Every structure is written in C-alpha cells, then in structure tokens.
Amino acid sequence: MLPTDSYSQQHQRSLADPAEFWRMQAARIPWYRIPDQILTTDADGLTRWYADGELNTCYAAVDYHVAHGRASQPALIYDSPVTGQVRTYTYLELRDEVAKLAGLLRGLGVEKGTTVVIYMPMVPEAVFAMLACARLGAIHSVVFGGFAPPELAVRIDDVRPHVLLSASCGIEFATVVPYKPLLDAALALATHQPAHCVVLQRPQCHAELHTHRDHDWATLLANAQPAEPVLLMATDPLYILYTSGTTGKPKGIVRDNGGHAVAMAYSMEAVYSVKPGDVFWAASDLGWAVGHSYIVYAPLIHGCTTVLFEGKPVRTPDAGTFWRIIDQYKVNVFFTAPTAFRAIRKEDSEASLRHQYDLSSLRALFVAGERCDPPTLNWLQEALNVPVVDHWWQTESGWAMVANQLGIEPMPVKAGSATKPVCGYDLQILDDDGRQLGPNQEGYVCLKLPLPPSCLPTLWNDTPRFKESYLSRFPGYYLTGDGGYVDDDGYVFIMGRVDDVINVAGHRLSTGEMEEVVGSHPAVAECAVVGIACNLRGQRPVGLVVLKDGQTIDPTQLERELITRIREHIGAVASFRNAVVVKRLPKTRSGKILRKTIRQLADGESVVIPPTIDDPAIMDEISTVLASHQIGIRFDS
Structure with missing residues (x-):
C-alpha cells in the first residue's frame, strides 16, 4: 500500500533516498529471492536495480494470481469489432495457454537468453507469446504489425531471433492485410534468418507455408507440453522494443525483469489509482510501449482484468465503440492517445453516442503519447465528468515520467500540462550550457541520474550509442529529447521534440x-x-x-x-x-x-x-x- 503523506513528501523522499524508496516498492512483487542490492552500477557505470533479486515476470503476472485466489477472475478480455469476436480468459485459462505456448517454443530450442520476434496483430495469441517468452527467460521483441518489410528486416537483423512468431493477417477497418507476404519480403531483405517461423492461421486469410522454416501454430501447439517458469535475475532482459532515433537505424530499448515489474506494480496504484480486480483498458497496440506496459504487464502483475481491443475508435463499427466497451466490460480506468478522441470528436462532435451507454464504472481517463490539446481535453471533461489526466512518458522509460498521480494526491488540471514529475524522477530544465533554468523558462527536459526502475539500462548490443544518445550532452543527466518548461506551481509543460x-x-x-x-x-x-x-x-x-x-x-x-x-x-x-x-x-x-x-x-x-x-x-x-x-x-x- 502507498503511504498516506502528500505527493510532495513522497516525491522528495524518492529523490533523497532512491534506494530505500524503491526497496519499499519492491515488496509488491512475488520474488523468488528478495533483493538486498537495490541500487548499483554495472561494469559500464550504468544504473542497475535489484541486481541480486530473482523472479519470473510471467509467474508474477499469471501463476501467482492463480495460486492466490484469482484463478477464476477474468484476466484478459479480447474484443474485436473487425471480426465480431469476443473471448475472455480467466487467470487459470491464461496460465494454461501461456504454459502450452512456452512448451511449443521450448520444443523449437528457445531457452533463457534466446531472442524471439513477434510480428502479430492484436489477438490473444500475441499476448500469450509475450508471456510465454517471459516464462522461459527468452527475450521478445514485438514489431508493430503496421510496419513495412524494410522496417521489420532492420529489427530482425538487430535482434537476430531464433524464432519469429506471426499470423496469416491483420485487419485494418474492413481490409484484410496478409502478413505472410510482408514477412517473406522482410526475410528476403534481412541478413539474419531465423531458424523457425510459426504462423497463426486466422479464418480471414490463409497463409501459404512453403519452406522447412515455416510451421503451423495450431499443429505445433497440439503436440506441445506445458513449461514452467524459469528462475531469472532481476537484471536479465525481458524484452527489446525499438524506437525511432535521429538516424535511420532504430534504437533497441532494453527492459529488464526486476525493475520493470516493480515500476509496473507501483504505477498501477500510484499513478492510475487502480486496485487488484479492477478492469483496466489501454487502447493501444502491442507493438508500442503502452501495449507492453499497460495492456500486458502492469495490469496482470497488479491482478487486474485487461482489455485487448482489435480495431479503431471509429468505423469499427462506429464512433461509439469506445463507449460500448467501457459499458460492456465495466471498465474502471481507460488509457489511450488523444488522437483517438480527436477522431471520435470529428465523427460525433456533441458526444451524443456517449449517452447510449452506461459509463458509471469509469473513474478516470488517461491520455498520453502526445500533448492533449485544450479543445479535446475540454470536450472529454464535459462528455465524461471524470478526471481526464494527460501524462507524459517515453518508450525509454516504459512508464509515466510526468503525471497527475491520482493514487497519491489528485491535483487540479492545467490544460497543456502533464502535471508534475512522478516519484523517482528528478526532472530539470537545462539550457544549452547545462545550467538549470527557472520557472517558465523553456529549455531541454532532462532527468537527473539515477533513473528509477523500468527505465532502459542500455540499448540492445549498443552501450556506446546509449551513452552518446542519452547521457553525453549533459553529464549526470538523461536527455529526453524533448523541450519544455516548469511553471511557478511545479507543473511541467512538454513543448515537443528537439531532434528530428x-x-x-x-x-x-x-x-x-x-x-x-x-x-x-x-x-x-x-x-x-x-x-x-x-x-x-x-x-x-x-x-x-x-x-x-x-x-x-x-x-x-x-x-x-x-x-x-x-x-x-x-x-x-x-x-x-x-x-x-x-x-x-x-x-x-x-x-x-x-x-x-x-x-x-x-x-x-x-x-x-x-x-x-x-x-x-x-x-x-x-x-x-x-x-x-x-x-x-x-x-x-
């Protein structure tokens, strides 16, 4: 549980003694071995959290809840307006699906430290794949299904996966998008060739499997034996997620197991004010950081029900789809990008469709991924009559860096501000010479080291680039790449990128x-x-x-x-x-x-x-x- 003192007190404590603050938060996780080394540095001088702790993220997200009274609770709700499908998996059913898929991967030679690329649409099997990799200690890299073959090829060559998991197609609005031709084109461009490609056949499109490399998902799964979670060190990598950089080569963000799990659990309570058993919905894609953190890992680690949505906010089938899902599954906290609501507002400017549904379960709406413009913010506040919280974070952090922490002390909303730095983040505005600027002076948004748990410890196989990209401009600080300012009340305003x-x-x-x-x-x-x-x-x-x-x-x-x-x-x-x-x-x-x-x-x-x-x-x-x-x-x- 969170302490009862104010946001200012908790934030100050997190900066004054980060090791002790995050030692307390680590108690949220079912460790195999509780860590004694909370905050250390590695041989490269980089921050590591919980270095001697042992755990398994999949166990914390699934098996633990089965063993502690949530076996029959819905863990994952899949809603697909584009296919007309709805499927619900309890925690027990989710564990069995994940364990079986982990056995399939193990049968293909996947083990601790093996890399696996996941190139799939928004289907439950993609979630199973992520968790199955985590169960084995394999390192997954999810590639957004909307990326073209050259983008996929670059990631394949950098990750060098032993196995690539895909599906026969994705669906955009009413259009079926075959994935296998895209996958084959990417592999034709890539230097590295995975040993195995496993393809999930969807009813909307059948993929031709021609080579010894390709396998049918269902056939392999039928013969797989369930696999148990393996013991991992907290500093072992959980996944690699690529983000655009200032050159053509994307940066492979590494997320470790221990710090990530602690931050996910902390954020659900401290930022989103969510309780175990609540229904949490992040309308994003599994290929983005939000999908990793708040469709899969954070809600499940916290014992919530998470919603997996395949579709778009409009035309699937109408601009009331979001409201329908909140009503149908009694969503308590909803999280998406402002773009989605701008699209809905364009179709339904008076929010008339909202009144066709019972939204009484909704306690808060969070938006992120871009600045929420004041007209959209005002429209949402009037339409929903619940707190509408704009918050700011990055793929690199994996969770909120600036937010209105509803679980600690809700604060008045200021349009254009993501509110204040989250506990653990020492945010400062610096000028070109690295001097700290005062209130209302715009400069570089930087974070004083050490970064809190879950933030990237380095880049995949490229520590020199990590130091050059993030740590070299202002020694002792992480450069976010964004510009902004802090006002007289301590509210943070992010004004946009300072790179390309x-x-x-x-x-x-x-x-x-x-x-x-x-x-x-x-x-x-x-x-x-x-x-x-x-x-x-x-x-x-x-x-x-x-x-x-x-x-x-x-x-x-x-x-x-x-x-x-x-x-x-x-x-x-x-x-x-x-x-x-x-x-x-x-x-x-x-x-x-x-x-x-x-x-x-x-x-x-x-x-x-x-x-x-x-x-x-x-x-x-x-x-x-x-x-x-x-x-x-x-x-x-």
Missing part, C-alpha cells in the same frame, strides 16, 4: 528515416521532412523536395510516388501525404537545413530569420510554396 523525431498519433517516427526514403527517388536532389501541427494526429510529416536538374516529372505524380515509397518502407502509420516541390531549401552558411524554421513557417508561427541563413530571400519562396498548398504561414523578417 516527430509524434504522429502517438507514434514516434524519425523524419530522418523518411528523408532517406524520399531522397532515394531518382528525381530528388535533396529534401527535408518536417513535422507540422495536425488537429487530428498531433503532427504529420510534410516533405520539401528539390528536383535534380533537368527533371520534368509532374509534381503530383512525384508526390504519389513518394507517398507509395514511404508506405512501402515505413508503413501507413507515417501518415505521409504531402510532398512539396521547391527550388531550394533554407540553409545555414555551413549547409545545415533549417528544419525548425520550415516547421515554424508551416505551423503559422512567428519566425525570426536566423542570422546564419545563407540567403534570407529563400524564406519568401518557401512561404509562397507552402501557402499555395494551403499550409498556413506567418513570419516576421
């Missing part, structure tokens, strides 16, 4: 990676991709393209071809829809493209022309082109 990663509907995507794809077109001499404000998705990418001399390609045709290339290499998730042909790009005298200035122009912000620009007249040209494409502009010279 943009946030499209809660998905972090690299504009640098998009530039590589756009720049590979034979007609393109150079390009810049920037993220501009979007009322629906938060941000969306826009490409500015300079053609090679002598090229006469029609701009509309070029735009179509570039859109296709982005979809093929990155996926529809990028929402790349605009490529604007310009004569030249604004640059500094040293040749650096002024992407921030382009974004400000596109967003209609006031822009002061940088003194380092090579040719100020280019700004007028860019402004004219953007305006001709109905992208609003305003700037001051």
Whole structure:
C-alpha cells in the first residue's frame, strides 16, 4: 500500500533516498529471492536495480494470481469489432495457454537468453507469446504489425531471433492485410534468418507455408507440453522494443525483469489509482510501449482484468465503440492517445453516442503519447465528468515520467500540462550550457541520474550509442529529447521534440528515416521532412523536395510516388501525404537545413530569420510554396 503523506513528501523522499524508496516498492512483487542490492552500477557505470533479486515476470503476472485466489477472475478480455469476436480468459485459462505456448517454443530450442520476434496483430495469441517468452527467460521483441518489410528486416537483423512468431493477417477497418507476404519480403531483405517461423492461421486469410522454416501454430501447439517458469535475475532482459532515433537505424530499448515489474506494480496504484480486480483498458497496440506496459504487464502483475481491443475508435463499427466497451466490460480506468478522441470528436462532435451507454464504472481517463490539446481535453471533461489526466512518458522509460498521480494526491488540471514529475524522477530544465533554468523558462527536459526502475539500462548490443544518445550532452543527466518548461506551481509543460523525431498519433517516427526514403527517388536532389501541427494526429510529416536538374516529372505524380515509397518502407502509420516541390531549401552558411524554421513557417508561427541563413530571400519562396498548398504561414523578417 502507498503511504498516506502528500505527493510532495513522497516525491522528495524518492529523490533523497532512491534506494530505500524503491526497496519499499519492491515488496509488491512475488520474488523468488528478495533483493538486498537495490541500487548499483554495472561494469559500464550504468544504473542497475535489484541486481541480486530473482523472479519470473510471467509467474508474477499469471501463476501467482492463480495460486492466490484469482484463478477464476477474468484476466484478459479480447474484443474485436473487425471480426465480431469476443473471448475472455480467466487467470487459470491464461496460465494454461501461456504454459502450452512456452512448451511449443521450448520444443523449437528457445531457452533463457534466446531472442524471439513477434510480428502479430492484436489477438490473444500475441499476448500469450509475450508471456510465454517471459516464462522461459527468452527475450521478445514485438514489431508493430503496421510496419513495412524494410522496417521489420532492420529489427530482425538487430535482434537476430531464433524464432519469429506471426499470423496469416491483420485487419485494418474492413481490409484484410496478409502478413505472410510482408514477412517473406522482410526475410528476403534481412541478413539474419531465423531458424523457425510459426504462423497463426486466422479464418480471414490463409497463409501459404512453403519452406522447412515455416510451421503451423495450431499443429505445433497440439503436440506441445506445458513449461514452467524459469528462475531469472532481476537484471536479465525481458524484452527489446525499438524506437525511432535521429538516424535511420532504430534504437533497441532494453527492459529488464526486476525493475520493470516493480515500476509496473507501483504505477498501477500510484499513478492510475487502480486496485487488484479492477478492469483496466489501454487502447493501444502491442507493438508500442503502452501495449507492453499497460495492456500486458502492469495490469496482470497488479491482478487486474485487461482489455485487448482489435480495431479503431471509429468505423469499427462506429464512433461509439469506445463507449460500448467501457459499458460492456465495466471498465474502471481507460488509457489511450488523444488522437483517438480527436477522431471520435470529428465523427460525433456533441458526444451524443456517449449517452447510449452506461459509463458509471469509469473513474478516470488517461491520455498520453502526445500533448492533449485544450479543445479535446475540454470536450472529454464535459462528455465524461471524470478526471481526464494527460501524462507524459517515453518508450525509454516504459512508464509515466510526468503525471497527475491520482493514487497519491489528485491535483487540479492545467490544460497543456502533464502535471508534475512522478516519484523517482528528478526532472530539470537545462539550457544549452547545462545550467538549470527557472520557472517558465523553456529549455531541454532532462532527468537527473539515477533513473528509477523500468527505465532502459542500455540499448540492445549498443552501450556506446546509449551513452552518446542519452547521457553525453549533459553529464549526470538523461536527455529526453524533448523541450519544455516548469511553471511557478511545479507543473511541467512538454513543448515537443528537439531532434528530428516527430509524434504522429502517438507514434514516434524519425523524419530522418523518411528523408532517406524520399531522397532515394531518382528525381530528388535533396529534401527535408518536417513535422507540422495536425488537429487530428498531433503532427504529420510534410516533405520539401528539390528536383535534380533537368527533371520534368509532374509534381503530383512525384508526390504519389513518394507517398507509395514511404508506405512501402515505413508503413501507413507515417501518415505521409504531402510532398512539396521547391527550388531550394533554407540553409545555414555551413549547409545545415533549417528544419525548425520550415516547421515554424508551416505551423503559422512567428519566425525570426536566423542570422546564419545563407540567403534570407529563400524564406519568401518557401512561404509562397507552402501557402499555395494551403499550409498556413506567418513570419516576421
């Protein structure tokens, strides 16, 4: 249970003596061996939590509850409007499904330390796969099913999986998307070849299994023997999850077992104010950090019922689908991205569909993944009459870094703020020289080391890149990559990325990676991709393209071809829809493209022309082109 003192007291205690604070929180977990070494550093000088503790995350999430009175409680509810299916698994049924799948994997040679890639849609078997890997001590890497073959291939080559788990198809709205051709194309691109691919056949599409490498999921499962959880060290990796970086190569975020389990259990009570037995729903995808943390691990470790939803908030079948699910399963706490509600609001601006359902079970709504704009926040507050909590975190942290901690001390909402730093996080705003800034001064959002449990200890097989990307700019601090400020009341305002990663509907995507794809077109001499404000998705990418001399390609045709290339290499998730042909790009005298200035122009912000620009007249040209494409502009010279 949480102490009864205030947020300020608990937060201060977590910073003054982090080892003791997190020793107390570790009591939430059913350890095989309770750790004595709470906070240590490894041979690389990096933070490690609970180094001598022993546990198994799957046991903590499933078997423990079966043995302690929750065997008949629903653990997982699968609701799929796109297929018309609903399935419920009790904790006992979930344990049996996971143990059997773990036996299947063990039969293919998977053991502690083996890597497994999971490329699947939002189906219960994907959850079973994650937990089965955790049961064996295998390291899973879930790849979002919306990613195109090149994205999957990059991850396969980095993870080097022994087994790849997939399905015959996913479903987007009413469209069946065959996965096996995408998987085969990715493997054709990849250098590393997994020993086995196991494919779940769905009724909507049958996948052809041609090679000795491919196996039918159901056939192997029928002959598998259940596997028991294995003993793991707290510092053993649980999973690898890739996030976009400032270059084309994604970063493999490593999550360990012990610190992750403790933070998941703590966050359910302290941040979300959820009790064991409550129904918790995170409407995300298993391929993202939210899906890992708050569809699978945190709710199950805490003994809750979790909802797995296959579909979209609108057109599956209507804009009332979210309300229907809250009513049907008596959801107590709901968590999704603001983008989902902007889509619902667009379809049902008066929230009239909300009144067709009984939402009395709902105690709180949490939004994250992007800034919740004030109109959407106000609309939700009026429609639901429950706390609407915007909070902020990253794939790297795995849980909330800034939040209104409802389980400790609910605070008044300020539109645009994610509220205050969560216990364990020493958040500071720094200037270019690493000096701490005062209230209302915007700078780099940084976290003073050590980071609390669950935060990445390093990158997969790339500790030098981890140090360079996150720890080198400001020694003693973790650089989040976001800019922002803290107001006089201690409320944190996150203003956006300071690198070239943009946030499209809660998905972090690299504009640098998009530039590589756009720049590979034979007609393109150079390009810049920037993220501009979007009322629906938060941000969306826009490409500015300079053609090679002598090229006469029609701009509309070029735009179509570039859109296709982005979809093929990155996926529809990028929402790349605009490529604007310009004569030249604004640059500094040293040749650096002024992407921030382009974004400000596109967003209609006031822009002061940088003194380092090579040719100020280019700004007028860019402004004219953007305006001709109905992208609003305003700037001051």
